[in-house]
Amino acid sequence: MTTESTESTEPAEPAESDEITVTDEAVASLRAAADPRLRELLTALIRHLHAFARETRLTGQEWERAIGFLTATGQTCTDTRQEFILLSDVLGLSMLVEALAGRRAPGATESTVLGPFHMTASPERPLGASIDLLGGGEPCVVEGRVVSTAGIPLPGARVDVWQADGHGFYDVQQPDVQPPGNGRGLFTADGEGRFWFRTCVPSPYPIPTDGPVGALLKATGRHPYRPAHIHFIASADGHAPLTTHIFVAGGDYLDSDAVFAVRQSLVQDFTRVDDPALAREFGVPNPFRRARFDLVLEPS
Numbered sequence: 001m002t003t004e005s006t007e008s009t010e011p012a013e014p015a016e017s018d019e020i021t022v023t024d025e026a027v028a029s030l031r032a033a034a035d036p037r038l039r040e041l042l043t044a045l046i047r048h049l050h051a052f053a054r055e056t057r058l059t060g061q062e063w064e065r066a067i068g069f070l071t072a073t074g075q076t077c078t079d080t081r082q083e084f085i086l087l088s089d090v091l092g093l094s095m096l097v098e099a100l101a102g103r104r105a106p107g108a109t110e111s112t113v114l115g116p117f118h119m120t121a122s123p124e125r126p127l128g129a130s131i132d133l134l135g136g137g138e139p140c141v142v143e144g145r146v147v148s149t150a151g152i153p154l155p156g157a158r159v160d161v162w163q164a165d166g167h168g169f170y171d172v173q174q175p176d177v178q179p180p181g182n183g184r185g186l187f188t189a190d191g192e193g194r195f196w197f198r199t200c201v202p203s204p205y206p207i208p209t210d211g212p213v214g215a216l217l218k219a220t221g222r223h224p225y226r227p228a229h230i231h232f233i234a235s236a237d238g239h240a241p242l243t244t245h246i247f248v249a250g251g252d253y254l255d256s257d258a259v260f261a262v263r264q265s266l267v268q269d270f271t272r273v274d275d276p277a278l279a280r281e282f283g284v285p286n287p288f289r290r291a292r293f294d295l296v297l298e299p300s
């Protein structure tokens with residue numbers, strides 16, 4: 001009598017990896033990741049990316065084009081240009097991350113996006129200094145206090161400021177035209193938490209459109225403009241640093257910012273002042289514009 005062997009001599013079949021199972025397999029491949037947060041983030045990323053591909057029936061050609069776009073985005077980055085931040089900004093992702101982080105204490109100044117132009121250190125300047133090294137724009141005095149949510153002034157708070165010039169360009173975009181540090185200043189608030197500096201009234205400007213992100217905006221029929229604004233990072237001991245802007249009230253694009261970063265509470269009057277004595281006090285030509293607001297930090 002012969003007995004038939006049930007053992008197969010065939011090599012084991014590789015695990016099936018098809019449209020359905022590949023997602024679970026890719027997620028399962030993360031099981032040895034030591035960092036649980038990394039595992040959580042990558043798991044969700046894989047699941048959402050796969051759902052996106054299924055929902056849109058993404059083709060190989062389209063994915064290749066997307067990879068070409070991302071490659072070009074990376075290749076456009078330099079020491080002074082951050083195309084990936086720009087991409088995140090125009091997709092609304094930067095503002096979403098900001099909003100998720102910014103569940104702030106009542107009364108604290110709202111935060112908004114950092115943007116891609118805070119890549120060089122702002123020069124330290126004394127209170128009252130001008131950050132407009134070239135002149136030519138509409139003169140303006142910006143004043144405020146750094147205070148805590150309890151209303152207590154924060155002496156010695158640091159106020160880092162940057163803005164585009166009157167033509168809508170940052171110094172790093174025009175190294176042959178603007179001196180480094182134009183439109184930037186790092187100020188230390190006085191004993192009562194006050195800061196003030198001179199500048200020109202900022203104007204709306206287009207975000208850089210000569211790279212892949214610009215091509216994306218064009219392909220989707222979007223304008224590239226941001227409403228006029230000045231950037232701030234305020235910090236003080238014992239308080240969470242605040243990254244924000246102030247926007248010029250009444251300006252264009254407040255309701256269609258290319259990067260979705262406007263918050264109504266950040267829109268400030270840049271009041272017209274005609275007062276020769278005050279102009280002399282501030283060291284600006286008369287008439288001038290004046291913006292006054294507090295930066296309110298929450299305790300950390």
Ligand code: BEZ
Pocket residue numbers: 086089113114115116117207208226259
């Ligand atoms: C900016 O305000 O500097 C900025 C923010 C997001 C994208 C581009 C520019």
Ligand code: FE
Pocket residue numbers: 115117163164229231
């Ligand atoms: Fe800006």
